[in-house]
Amino acid sequence: MITRSYKTEAIKETPHNVDVRALYNDPSAQIMHITLKPGESLKPHKTPVDVVFYILEGTPVIHVGDESSEFEKDTLVESPASVVHYLSNKSEKNARILVIKAPRPDQATKLL
Numbered sequence: 001m002i003t004r005s006y007k008t009e010a011i012k013e014t015p016h017n018v019d020v021r022a023l024y025n026d027p028s029a030q031i032m033h034i035t036l037k038p039g040e041s042l043k044p045h046k047t048p049v050d051v052v053f054y055i056l057e058g059t060p061v062i063h064v065g066d067e068s069s070e071f072e073k074d075t076l077v078e079s080p081a082s083v084v085h086y087l088s089n090k091s092e093k094n095a096r097i098l099v100i101k102a103p104r105p106d107q108a109t110k111l112l
Helices: none
Strands: 019-026 029-036 050-057 061-064 067-070 076-079 085-088 095-102
Touching: 029 085, 061 076
Parallel strands: none
Antiparallel strands: 019 029, 029 095, 050 076, 050 095, 061 067, 061 085
């Protein structure tokens, strides 16, 4: 059995400049843990694969294409491949989100 805790994984350096930690990285899928402090957001971008967001804590706003909504804990949100998306935290508390990409992208994410 292999286990990982986001608390012990190193923060990845990304163009978003937020707390991103890799939890799983296999050709079949990639799982990242993101913590957004109040006022933080990811930059709008496109990924070449489908993305799923699962809210662990807080109430982040998830932007997919022309839609934006605030979501509560224990909500799953899908974003299709090649559609502009990003996350933001307009609340006064941290938001934690699992980001699942399947399969793992073999091309770079395109920042906009």
